[in-house]
Structures are given as structure tokens and as C-alpha cells.
Amino acid sequence: MFKNEEMEINLGPQHPSTHGVLRVKLRLDGETITHCRPVIGYLHRGVEKICENQTFFQGQVWTDRMDYCSAVANNLGWAEANEKLFGITVPRRAQYIRTLLNEFNRLASHLIWLATHALDIGAMTVFLYAFREREDILDMNEAFCGSRLTTTAFRIGGLREDLPPGFEKLVKKFLAKFPTCIEEYENLLSENRIWKKRTIGVAKLSAEDAIAMGVTGPVLRAAGVPYDIRKAFPYAAYAEMDFEVPTRTEADTYARYLVRMAEMRQSARIIQQCMDGMPEGPVMAKLPKIMRAEVNEVYHATEAPKGEIGYYLVGEKGSGNPYRFHVRAPGFINLQSLPKMAEGGLIADIVAAIGTLDIVLGEIDR
Amino acid sequence: MTEPNLPGSPEVPEAPAGPYVYDYSASPQRQIVMPKTVPLPSLKTYLAEQEAAAVADEAKWQKMLADFEIAKVKAEAEGKDAPKPPVRPVPRKDDNDMKTPWPQEANDADLHRLQERLGDKVEEIFEQAGELTCQVSKDAILEALQLCRDDAALNYEMLADETATHYPVATNFTFSVVYHLTSISRRKRLRLRILIPEGFSPESACAVYPGANWMEREVYDMLGIRFVNHPDMTRILCPEDWEGYPLRKDYPVVGWGQRDIAFREDRGGMIERIALQKAGQLGINHKQPKAE
Numbered sequence: 001m002f003k004n005e006e007m008e009i010n011l012g013p014q015h016p017s018t019h020g021v022l023r024v025k026l027r028l029d030g031e032t033i034t035h036c037r038p039v040i041g042y043l044h045r046g047v048e049k050i051c052e053n054q055t056f057f058q059g060q061v062w063t064d065r066m067d068y069c070s071a072v073a074n075n076l077g078w079a080e081a082n083e084k085l086f087g088i089t090v091p092r093r094a095q096y097i098r099t100l101l102n103e104f105n106r107l108a109s110h111l112i113w114l115a116t117h118a119l120d121i122g123a124m125t126v127f128l129y130a131f132r133e134r135e136d137i138l139d140m141n142e143a144f145c146g147s148r149l150t151t152t153a154f155r156i157g158g159l160r161e162d163l164p165p166g167f168e169k170l171v172k173k174f175l176a177k178f179p180t181c182i183e184e185y186e187n188l189l190s191e192n193r194i195w196k197k198r199t200i201g202v203a204k205l206s207a208e209d210a211i212a213m214g215v216t217g218p219v220l221r222a223a224g225v226p227y228d229i230r231k232a233f234p235y236a237a238y239a240e241m242d243f244e245v246p247t248r249t250e251a252d253t254y255a256r257y258l259v260r261m262a263e264m265r266q267s268a269r270i271i272q273q274c275m276d277g278m279p280e281g282p283v284m285a286k287l288p289k290i291m292r293a294e295v296n297e298v299y300h301a302t303e304a305p306k307g308e309i310g311y312y313l314v315g316e317k318g319s320g321n322p323y324r325f326h327v328r329a330p331g332f333i334n335l336q337s338l339p340k341m342a343e344g345g346l347i348a349d350i351v352a353a354i355g356t357l358d359i360v361l362g363e364i365d366r
Numbered sequence: 367m368t369e370p371n372l373p374g375s376p377e378v379p380e381a382p383a384g385p386y387v388y389d390y391s392a393s394p395q396r397q398i399v400m401p402k403t404v405p406l407p408s409l410k411t412y413l414a415e416q417e418a419a420a421v422a423d424e425a426k427w428q429k430m431l432a433d434f435e436i437a438k439v440k441a442e443a444e445g446k447d448a449p450k451p452p453v454r455p456v457p458r459k460d461d462n463d464m465k466t467p468w469p470q471e472a473n474d475a476d477l478h479r480l481q482e483r484l485g486d487k488v489e490e491i492f493e494q495a496g497e498l499t500c501q502v503s504k505d506a507i508l509e510a511l512q513l514c515r516d517d518a519a520l521n522y523e524m525l526a527d528e529t530a531t532h533y534p535v536a537t538n539f540t541f542s543v544v545y546h547l548t549s550i551s552r553r554k555r556l557r558l559r560i561l562i563p564e565g566f567s568p569e570s571a572c573a574v575y576p577g578a579n580w581m582e583r584e585v586y587d588m589l590g591i592r593f594v595n596h597p598d599m600t601r602i603l604c605p606e607d608w609e610g611y612p613l614r615k616d617y618p619v620v621g622w623g624q625r626d627i628a629f630r631e632d633r634g635g636m637i638e639r640i641a642l643q644k645a646g647q648l649g650i651n652h653k654q655p656k657a658e
Contacts, residue, residue, distance in 0.1 A: 040602065041601075041605070048588070084496075086466065087464055088464050088465075090463075211524050213576055213577040214577030225550065232553045233555070286461065286462040287463065287464060288460060288462055294468075295405045295407050295411075295412075296466075296495060297407045297544070299527065299544075301526065301548075312544070312546070314405055317405060323405045326527075332584075333580070333581075336577060
């Protein structure tokens with residue numbers, strides 16, 4: 001190229017490393033990124049508008065299809081927001097099962113992140129191992145609710161069905177082998193020289209910047225802020241669980257990798273506690289046949305694998321539809337910080353920056 | 367699948383002559399159902415409603431008593447048995463796990479702190495479903511956000527969410543804009559709310575919380591509220607040339623026909639033929655038919 005001339009290029013919208021239809025406009029000075037602007041909206045389906053024109057119950061299938069890698073976590077936030085709006089108390093057994101499935105979902109989501117992120121950076125082997133374990137989790141989803149990805153797992157007020165017979169056996173089998181699986185992934189990556197060169201010091205985002213931009217989830221925790229909604233504002237059965245919030249202070253891609261790996265271990269711990277302390281009882285609250293809302297507005301946030309997923313609902317008196325249905329998608333807010341991470345870095349590192357944010361365009365565009 | 371009719375064969379119906387205007391009101395999915403009420407949660411409104419309901423209840427009871435007296439006198443005069451005295455109806459108790467959260471008086475120290483510092487710029491404070499709401503006047507929102515972030519007793523470091531709601535039926539405002547703040551260190555949440563009329567541009571929160579950038583772009587894209595002093599006030603999810611604001615209540619669910627070609631009603635090829643006709647009139651080399 002000519003000297004002192006900046007070049008503009010488009011990354012995406014169809015590019016394997018953007019994990020969907022994300023387009024990033026880049027201005028380059030040689031190999032250094034001087035300007036970065038993410039362009040989104042290619043997958044916009046108007047989920048909020050559609051849910052406002054359906055009943056409270058029908059909204060759930062749309063939450064499945066926002067972040068399709070963590071449908072259960074989306075369902076949980078949706079169900080709890082509705083329960084807050086109506087003032088419903090959920091039975092304790094249902095809370096435990098929800099927690100259990102939510103943690104399985106966190107594992108599945110982190111596994112798919114690990115697989116694709118490593119694949120983007122060039123470590124191919126771990127992809128196959130991570131998908132092997134994810135398959136077991138999807139089998140468990142199938143055993144519980146009949147579908148693997150878009151689960152529609154919960155109902156307002158609890159669950160539709162109790163755990164199927166033999167579910168405990170599946171969980172036990174999974175928990176027995178999972179710690180060794182994590183070790184396998186770490187053996188492949190943690191001390192891998194290429195992996196470390198491509199991640200350490202790459203796509204840094206300081207704690208101040210992350211808080212100012214509203215970034216949540218593992219990205220915030222890797223910057224040293226121990227903010228986990230499961231601890232800060234406990235929901236479902238998390239108040240009764242004993243687990244740690246892993247944090248790192250390096251705030252780079254490698255730190256985020258370590259945080260997520262530590263989180264998977266904690267998730268396995270929570271699953272074990274759920275199975276040990278599973279109370280008996282009903283799984284569905286007693287509800288009137290026809291549910292009509294009162295004038296009320298709620299914002300309920302839960303910790304999805306990607307960060308804080310919040311549902312803002314406005315109820316209208318006597319209506320069966322939400323008057324306003326808004327989703328605070330973690331990926332949408334986290335993606336805002338991409339220019340901050342990528343500008344000043346190399347073009348090859350933007351792939352790492354996108355991967356480390358763990359974005360799913362389905363929830364960003366909604 | 368049936369074979370498509372070849373042009374020129376006698377079964378093909380004639381395309382309508384002249385400019386064809388699609389009748390958007392024909393399909394039920396295109397109907398705009400405007401809301402009838404203003405579901406804005408508020409303690410003042412709730413108390414006023416409760417009072418009105420109590421008055422109506424009392425009036426109904428008095429009428430029942432009066433009717434009973436009349437019936438009694440009438441029965442005495444006719445020499446019949448005296449009618450049963452009325453029983454005051456008690457509200458039915460439902461046996462379920464649902465307990466509707468009503469707005470309550472503000473007890474939280476944060477809300478009182480805000481009221482103390484902002485004075486009469488605070489329009490209302492209340493709690494509902496365990497959530498704190500503070501409604502401030504529309505010109506004081508930046509000041510309120512600044513206070514929430516910088517005041518040592520409040521210390522709300524993060525703007526979790528910002529969104530708006532359209533209230534087309536309300537008389538003195540059109541939109542409510544809500545800001546959900548999170549205090550990571552104090553483990554608290556707070557909702558700030560402003561009510562704005564159509565055409566009013568509130569101050570952008572980007573100066574205090576840079577994360578508001580995309581949230582405000584989304585609000586502008588979906589509801590058409592422009593924010594003052596925003597660094598980049600452009601559409602974010604819809605294309606730049608999109609008409610209308612989809613999350614307004616007067617926008618139909620299926621849109622205004624921007625993507626009508628593939629719709630079921632049009633499978634007969636009506637639109638395609640019209641588009642072809644139009645293209646012929648305009649002299650365009652027609653490939654992808656576009657709806658009107």
C-alpha cells in the first residue's frame with residue numbers, strides 16, 4: 001500500500017469469525033486499527049413488538065430465539081420477570097430445578113464459546129472436545145423438555161413437568177466425568193504457547209471503562225469487579241447455593257478465558273448442590289385460570305452466561321398482553337465496548353476481541 | 367404444488383388497471399389496535415383510584431340499604447313477609463400463590479436522599495414489587511443521573527438499561543423514558559423516569575454514562591425520541607431509510623408494507639404483476655419487484 005494512507009475495510013456481515021451477521025467497519029493504518037465501528041441489525045426480527053402483541057405466556061418462545069445458545073437462561077429471566085409482575089411465589093422444588101437447568105445451560109454456552117473462540121484463534125482440537133460434552137447437556141435438555149436448543153423450559157409460576165425418571169443418573173454420569181474434561185481443555189490451551197501469544201494483553205478493557213460502558217458478565221469479572229447477579233441480587237435458588245465468583249485483574253482475553261473456565265467448575269459445584277439438596281413438593285404454583293395484569297412495571301435482571309439479561313415489562317390493567325416488553329440483552333451492551341478493545345490493536349486481534357465478548361447476534365439484534 | 371399459469375393462457379385474471387393501491391386495512395394482522403388506557407405505574411394514581419373505588423363501593427352499599435328500606439315498607443303495606451336485609455359484599459379471596467404488588471409509600475433512604483437533594487424537581491417517589499422508582503422533571507434528568515453516580519450516599523456506578531414506552535392516550539405526555547441504574551458496591555437498583563411530550567428532546571445520558579450510547583440510539587430507532595448532545599444519533603437496528611418507528615403503538619405488527627412481496631395474500635402473483643407493470647411504465651429493467 002501507499003505510505004501514510006489509511007485503508008477502510010469491512011469485516012462481515014458474512015464472516016466466520018463474527019459468529020453471525022455482524023459487520024465491523026474498520027479503518028486501518030498498516031495492520032493497526034485506527035477506527036472501528038460495529039454495524040448491527042441484520043438479524044432484527046422485532047421480538048419486542050411481537051411480544052407486546054401476544055399474551056404473557058407466548059413471549060417465552062421468542063426468548064428462546066434471542067440467544068439461542070443459552071435459551072434456558074433467557075427463559076429463566078423471562079419467567080421471573082413475569083412472576084415479579086404478577087406477584088407469584090414459585091415452589092421451592094421448581095426453583096431448584098430451574099437453577100439446575102440454568103447451570104447446565106451456562107456450561108453449554110461456555111462450551112460453545114470455548115470451542116468457537118479457540119477455533120477463531122486457530123486452536124482447532126478443543127472444538128471437538130467441547131462439542132462432545134455439550135452434546136450430553138443437550139441430551140439432558142431433551143430428556144427434560146423434549147427439545148435440545150430452543151427449550152421453552154419453564155412456565156410462569158414454575159415448571160410444566162417434574163424431572164423425568166432417570167434424570168439423576170444422567171446428571172451423576174455427567175458430573176463424574178466433567179472435571180476431567182475441563183482439565184483436558186486446559187491441557188490443550190492454558191500453557192499453549194500460541195494461545196498465550198494470541199490472548200495475553202489482547203483486547204484489554206479496564207474496570208472503569210467496563211463499568212462506564214455497562215459491560216457485565218465474565219468480561220467485567222475478568223477486569224477485577226466481582227459483580228455476579230447470582231450473588232449480588234440472588235434469584236431462583238442461588239441464595240442457598242455455596243459458590244465463588246471467580247475474578248481476574250488482567251482484563252485481557254486470557255483472563256476472560258481463565259474466568260470462564262473457573263466459572264464452569266463453579267457451575268458443576270452448583271449442579272451437585274442442587275441434586276443433593278433437591279426438595280420434594282409441587283413444581284407449579286397455584287394460579288388463577290385467566291391471568292390479568294395490573295398497572296405495574298418491573299425490571300428483572302438475571303445472570304445469563306453472557307452477562308446481565310434484563311426484562312422490562314409494563315402491565316396494563318385487565319390486559320393479558322404486556323404493554324411494553326423490552327429486553328436488555330447482554331451482548332448488545334457488551335458489543336458497544338468493541339471499539340475500545342480493538343482500536344490501537346492489530347487487525348488479527350479483532351477476531352480475538354469479538355470472540356472474547358461471546359456475542360450471539362440473535363440477542364443483539366432481537 | 368400446482369403448475370403456474372402461463373401468461374397468455376385464458377385462466378390468468380387480468381391485472382387491475384391503473385395504479386393499484388394495496389388495501390392495508392384488509393388483513394387483520396395489519397389492524398392497529400390502539401390502547402385505551404394509560405398504564406403508567408404511579409402511587410398518586412393508585413391512591414386516587416382506590417379512593418374513587420371506595421366512594422363507589424359506599425354509594426352502592428347505601429343504595430342497597432335504601433332499596434331494602436323501600437322494599438320493606440312496600441312489603442309491610444302489602445302484608446307480605448319482610449325481605450331479607452342486605453349483606454355487604456366482601457372482596458373475594460382467591461386461593462392461589464398470586465399476590466399483586468401495589469404501589470407503596472417510599473421507605474428507602476435513597477429515594478428520600480434524591481428528593482432532599484433535587485427538591486421540587488422530583489415529581490414522585492414510590493416503591494412497587496420491591497423496586498424503587500423516582501420520577502423527575504424532564505429537564506432535570508442529567509442532573510439526577512449525575513447525582514446518582516457521584517453522590518457518595520447513592521453511588522450508582524452503572525446504567526444497566528435505558529428504554530422508553532409510548533402512551534398515545536395520555537393527555538399531558540406521550541413517552542416515558544426509564545433509566546435503570548445499578549449500584550455494584552451497594553447492591554441496589556433504582557429506576558429514574560421522565561415523562562416527555564411528542565417532539566421533546568431530552569438530554570442524552572452519554573455525558574454521565576457512556577454506555578447509554580447504543581441504548582439511546584435504539585430508543586430513537588424504535589420510538590423516535592431524539593436525544594440532545596448525543597454523539598451519534600442514528601438508527602441502529604433498522605436501516606437508515608426506514609419509515610416510521612416500530613415500537614410506537616400506532617405502528618402495525620407487520621409493518622407498513624415494507625416487506626409485502628413474500629406475504630401469503632400475495633402468492634397469486636398479483637403484486638408481482640403490478641410491479642412488472644410499473645417497471646414497464648417506468649422503463650426499469652425489472653428483476654426484484656418492490657412493493658409500493
